[in-house]
Amino acid sequence: MARHRHYVSPAIAARYNTNYEADEWGITTDVAEMIGNKRELEEGIKVMRKMRAAGIKILPFGDYGFAWLRTARSRAIWNISSIFFGFEPWEALRAATAYSGEAWAGETAKNSGAFAKDISRI
Numbered sequence: 001m002a003r004h005r006h007y008v009s010p011a012i013a014a015r016y017n018t019n020y021e022a023d024e025w026g027i028t029t030d031v032a033e034m035i036g037n038k039r040e041l042e043e044g045i046k047v048m049r050k051m052r053a054a055g056i057k058i059l060p061f062g063d064y065g066f067a068w069l070r071t072a073r074s075r076a077i078w079n080i081s082s083i084f085f086g087f088e089p090w091e092a093l094r095a096a097t098a099y100s101g102e103a104w105a106g107e108t109a110k111n112s113g114a115f116a117k118d119i120s121r122i
Contacts, residue, residue: 006056006057007056007057007058007059007099007102007103008048008051008056008057008058008059009058009059009060009103010044010048010058011044012041012044012045012048012080012081012084013069013080013081014066014069015037015040015041015044016041016080016084017066017068017069018032018037018066018068019032019033019037019038019041020032021068022066022068024068025067025068027068045084045085048084048085049084049085049086052085052086057095057099057102057103058081058085058095058099059095059096059099059100059103060081060092060095060096081095
């Protein structure tokens with residue numbers, strides 16, 4: 001089906017961290033709510049759940065580049081994706097490895113050393 005050929009890599013972790021983990025950079029939860037970030041998080045979660053139900057493949061780890069969203073916090077981002085999108089642990093693993101391989105490099109990526117490295121990192 002055509003719907004299974006579409007992928008989304010949302011910036012949900014950036015929304016979450018801006019709301020709840022950016023105090024050190026002057027963005028309190030009040031500031032985040034004032035600038036509309038909390039609403040973006042809530043609406044983004046709804047939309048990602050609808051996309052997932054429609055068969056669109058959701059890829060984790062789509063948002064980096066903020067001081068309060070460190071790349072070394074992949075486990076936290078993993079948990080956010082699982083909790084917010086309703087993934088079972090195996091579904092989150094599939095999204096981070098197999099679906100990412102399909103989206104970025106085609107089926108050949110699933111047979112590469114990089115695929116095994118991704119699995120071992122998780």
